[in-house]
Amino acid sequence: MPRADNLPKMTIQTHSTPCAHTPMGVKGCGEVGTIGSPAAVMNAVVDALSHLGVSHVDMPATANRIWRAMQGGALARAAE
DSSP: OOOGGGSOOOOOOOOOOOOTTSTTOOOOOTTGGGTTHHHHHHHHHHHHHGGGTOOOOOSSOOHHHHHHHHHHHHHHHHHO
16 A cells, blocks of 8 residues: 655645636636535435335425325335
8 A cells, every 4th residue: 555655755836827707817616515415405305204215306305296205105115
């Protein structure tokens, strides 16, 4: 297994390039912090309904979709 002393010496630098399309040269990344949220919410919904036999709910998690998933899970359990 390679260790840090087996690697060559490295110098790490950053190189900023201003955006040519905005007056201040800034670049957007406002959605970066929210990318994981929808998946986490949907996983929580499925986890909360797993005891009913629900293994998947499509986004968005509307009340109607959750109700249909619950009814589908009940039907799947009854068929077992």
